[in-house]
Amino acid sequence: MENRILKMQSEVFKDKIFQSLLQTIEAQKGVAMLIGGAVIDSIQGSPLKDIDIEVYGLSYTQLVFLVKDLDLPCNLVGKSFGVIKTTIHNIEIDISVPRRENKIGIGHKGFEIELDEKMTPKQAGKRRDLTINSMYQNLHNGQIIDPYNGLKDLKAGIIQATDKDTFIEDPLRVLRIMQLLPRKGKQVAKETMALCQSMINTFTELPKERVFVEWEKLLLKANKPSVGLAFLKDSGWLIHFPELKNLINCPQNPVWHPEGDVWIHTNMVLDNAAKLRPLIPEDWKLAYMFGALLHDVGKPSTTTSDLKAYGHDTAGINISEQFLKRMTDDKKLIEKVTTIVGLHMRPAQLFSSKAKEPAWKRLHNKCRLDILGWQSKADSAGRTGKDVILDAHDASEKCFELFDKFGETRIQPLVLGRDLITLGIQPSEKFKTILEACYEKQLNGYNKEDIIKSIRSN
Structure with a gap:
């Protein structure tokens, strides 16, 4: 495991309220860890877009009271997953406690969730999809905690499953590789590619909304989306x-x-x-x-x-x-x-x-x-x-x-219904036909005066 001290990139981390949050967590003998893609962004010196924090040593109930006592927004929509949503500097932050996910059914909802603040980062990280997403950054001292050698894989551009047994429990992870490979890696580890190929028939477990999100990320975030398409082809998932x-x-x-x-x-x-x-x-x-x-x-x-x-x-x-x-x-x-x-x-x-x-x-x-x-x-x-x-x-x-x-919008008609009424034409079924003919003349280059003249002459 490699320890490194990293400069905190986001303005959120310098905010007094955020610092109070960290100090309170530490005073109550907890440890706040940055997790997921934000760790990669921090290592690469990129702006942090999504901030997910996992707190060790404190229960979910303790965290809820802690957030509320600091007068921070406290959205408990993710309660069943041990997640609290709050906002600092208009940036949404997810704060959670470590959890185990046991596969008990089909689909992304087929998991039994067990919250356990006493877990270690290595134990908690086992459920994460890829080694590069299984790194942690200690927000109190900036150290990187890397139980699955994600930093080595990140440097080498290797996309690798954190754990082969937990990886296959969620088919969405294959599509996550589709959009992450062109953004964070260069190649998929041979063993991970084999896992993806073995999961082809699990695609039907995915709700279409989750599939769409991964395509959206590929198309809006990747500089070379074709790398994601090539992965779909090589993994066999292009069949879907x-x-x-x-x-x-x-x-x-x-x-x-x-x-x-x-x-x-x-x-x-x-x-x-x-x-x-x-x-x-x-x-x-x-x-x-x-x-x-x-x-x-x-x-x-x-x-x-x-x-x-x-x-x-x-x-x-x-x-x-x-x-x-x-x-x-x-x-x-x-x-x-x-x-x-x-x-x-x-x-x-x-x-x-x-x-x-x-x-x-x-x-x-x-x-x-x-x-x-x-x-x-x-x-x-x-x-x-x-x-x-x-x-x-x-x-x-x-x-x-x-x-x-x-201009940006559809070319607006020059002659309107009120112009026809001014000419003494009574509203009727012919109105639409007359206005359509006027609009065609307009598109052909006639000005309003000429179009009105043509109506009068008829």
């Missing part, structure tokens, strides 16, 4: 995502796609999208990344013997919807992703055909042009020898130029 598995060995015309099959292309596009991700508006980031992942899922069902895939964009709409519905009920997200998939070819098609502005307006009304521009740019560079950052992409630049002109 057939829309992606079908991309393997789906051929493409080597003239346009020298990189290889649709699987290889998709991996390249996804990594390109991750490079562009900081430029995407927050409320579109996840949809954009899922769009990159799923943009060509229509190709296996539409690719012909002469390697053409006409209509793959349209075919991909329902396929991508099926993929997403198995892991989320978020209708807005699904709508955004399927829209991106269905329209991802349009910028290049409009640009190559030298389409006039009205056609671009109609496209913008279906999906904001900047999103389609970034998607098209990531897609275009998903080929051998292309650089998504350095290479110019004319169709994308046209999207950005017109987005600046059109």
Whole structure:
């Protein structure tokens, strides 16, 4: 075990209330340990995003009173797991006592929880998924407690199960490796890969919400999400995502796609999208990344013997919807992703055909042009020898130029119902037809005055 003193990175740790919390724990003969991903962030000097603290030597009841006595928020929603949720500096902190988890049933709820403040970090760490997540940092003196050699694995980039018997109790751990490997490691230990392969049939135990969270982390946090996809393929878990598995060995015309099959292309596009991700508006980031992942899922069902895939964009709409519905009920997200998939070819098609502005307006009304521009740019560079950052992409630049002109939202109609009433037209079933015709004229470049004149002349 290696002891190291680490500088506390988070402002939370310097807060007077937090220091009072530590002092009170210590005065009552307890020890507060930082656990989980925050320890890795602390070692690597990264900002701490999630703060989980495990307190040894004090019971759950003692901790509850302690937190309340300091006038800190005290949310007991995690009581059955020995967890107290509190907040300092607007950062949520989970404070817990050590626990044992005994598998007694199927699924993530099939565990018997036993709280035991007398456990050692080594005993408590046995239930954790990976060695790198089984490290502790003593918050009183900064020392690293490393009972399972997680620091060695972290330095070597090895993703390794903490304990083979407890690892297989929760199938979610396989998907955690999917999203952690590209972020925290370089390779999965051979024994751990074998464990993952042995757990393929346990996927059905997972609620779709838990599956979605791991995909979300992969797509929003990994710099090279393709590493996670490669893990799914190597572990055999890609079978649970057939829309992606079908991309393997789906051929493409080597003239346009020298990189290889649709699987290889998709991996390249996804990594390109991750490079562009900081430029995407927050409320579109996840949809954009899922769009990159799923943009060509229509190709296996539409690719012909002469390697053409006409209509793959349209075919991909329902396929991508099926993929997403198995892991989320978020209708807005699904709508955004399927829209991106269905329209991802349009910028290049409009640009190559030298389409006039009205056609671009109609496209913008279906999906904001900047999103389609970034998607098209990531897609275009998903080929051998292309650089998504350095290479110019004319169709994308046209999207950005017109987005600046059109704005973020759908182009608003110039002629409204009140304008028709002013012209003496009584509200009726024809109103909708007349307004739609007016809007079409507007998209074609007519101003409001000309549109009104055309109504009067009819």
